[in-house]
Amino acid sequence: MTDPVAVFDGHNDFLLRLLRDPDNRETTWTSDTGQGHLDLPRMRAGGFAGGFFAVYVSSPVAHDDAEFDRIMKNPPYALPLPDPIGQDQALPVAMAMVGHLMWMERTGHLSICRSTADIRAAMAAGRIAAVLHMEGAEAIGPDLDALHVWHAAGLRSLGPVWSRPTVFGHGVPFAFPSSPDTGDGLTDRGKDLVRECNALKIMIDLSHLNEKGFDDVAAISDAPLVATHSNAHAICPSSRNLTDRQLAMIRDSDGMVGLNFAVGFLDPEGRGDGFDGWDPILRHFDHLIEQLGEDRVGLGSDFDGATVPVALQDAAGLPRLIAALRAHGYDAALIEKLAHRNWLALLERSWGG
Template sequence: MSLVFDGHNDVLTRLWLSNSPNPAQAFLQQRLAGEMDLQRCQMAGFAGGLFAIFVPPFEYVQQHVPHKLANPQADQFSQQDMQNICLKQLAILQEIVTDPNQQVKLCTSSAEIRQCIEQQKLAVVLHLEGAEAIAEDLELLDVLYQAGLRSIGPLWNRQSLFGHGLKAAFPHSPNTGAGLTDLGKQLVKRCAELRMVVDVSHMNERAFWDTAELLQQPLVATHSNAHTLCPQARNLTDHQLKAFQETQGMIGVNFDTAFLREDGQRNRETSLDVILDHIEYLMAHVGEAHVGFGSDFDGGFISQELEDVTGLPKIVQRMQQRRGYSENLIHQLCRENWLNTLERIWGK
């Protein structure tokens, strides 16, 4: 079994949204309703990945878990709401990694991830998806960094202090509006000073190029695909792909069917072959050393053929049997490319 290190999942957000009295222990000890838990990760050879903390859309929280809001009658999140949601998800992760059985470790270096793989522990890299919870003074960024945060997507779909966001009907180009604000540029610069991964997966085209101009490190898209094969605004154009090649960057292929299919539909009857089609297209444009997985488990719409994290070996099997990938290439795509990219950004 090829061990997988993955670029993106939303299990921490799902655990926060659940009504479990102890979501951390549920993740560690039970088979959960979503697409990931420790038991299934171990079954699947899921060695680790970037685990996102994320503030879901206000309407979703208000409809499904209004008791988690300070004021359920409000029409949008307060800054305090957003910070509390992030810190609650961080607290769930802290409980997971401090469990006496020590089956999960929060990692801040490539060496720690490799050590976890050797010791058969789940390696977690903490990622922040959308920086809305961080206020203008950026102090929370430093607090989260001290708590282990090593990767950040400054923008999500909605507009924020940091940029325009990225939301458009299908099909659409990534050119959906203005780029980074001045504060957004300050945030990216500060992240670069801290040697954090800066994720461009939810950036529109102008924000993408603003970020590329500011960074002197590999560009990273934790869960994005090829726009030529699926013209979602969030997928990457050939012009953008050149920037990944030039910076020795990294792209994690998103398993959400809406970002794979040429019709952009969320359709469970989607073949795993389209995942490999995107992998091969991206490899042809950025190189074999710069592509991997960015599943979006527990945050995306996954095909029934894959179903959940336990479907990962099916992808590997298809790489071998239908596409003739070498063992070395499979090893690169499954985890080594991610670990090498993190090492280039963080240092050893």
């Protein structure tokens, strides 16, 4: 049996699973429990060689998870943005999540990577190559002092918002069908955050940012524009997906998009209850490649943070996705670009090596 194609992934929420069950983190990390999408055995089986590990602070919700799932499975829907979260609430949670990532590094199976050289070295050594990413910048605070602390701890990728407002800008609500043009752009503090991230070579993630905020980042940033886990609005008109105009701006900046496996952002009808086969994923890949070129598209799974297609199931199913791409007519060189080479090249452009 040949080894699976190595995958470097644009987004996962595995740290959130560890946060919710810290007493069992050893089992969650090193054993295939059949829960969630990621653990070390399934990563190995699927060729999952690394990716962006998100620090994400959950919002208190007015409805339970079952109600949220019911709404997402029955479009049309338009959920209101959750209330903002203060730095005092976000910081302890974010610190706990980074603590879990550093513990994972101490197990010897994972390396926290600060450069593309670190990523290549970890992959060559058979360790999971982890990039510390922040999804929503509430743990930083408006004076940006904490940004430098987080950078020293290894932060190399940051999304100014999740799908809620912050002192930096406004996220898109979960809505279908909907344009991503849903509110105001970056605040003055948000514009300062972009400039400081540029100075520190922290990659800025546009996923979850509304259209006016996207345009503000594009006008200010001197780095490639990147959406780590977003799809094509032309195929699935969700507020979370990118219009062709936005894709053209990403292309012109020599940026990149990681394709999100969340079924509600893949399905043309916006259904969040899954679908049979691979057709919606293939349609998004085709459209993104048509709009961006084959050097600016990768994977952005949202593993452990979304409902993924039944055909994929979890990280161990990545070879089935690769086989579907091959059967769709993508050759070996393009598949390797989509699987990991494009992400490494993008990070070299963003970080400078």
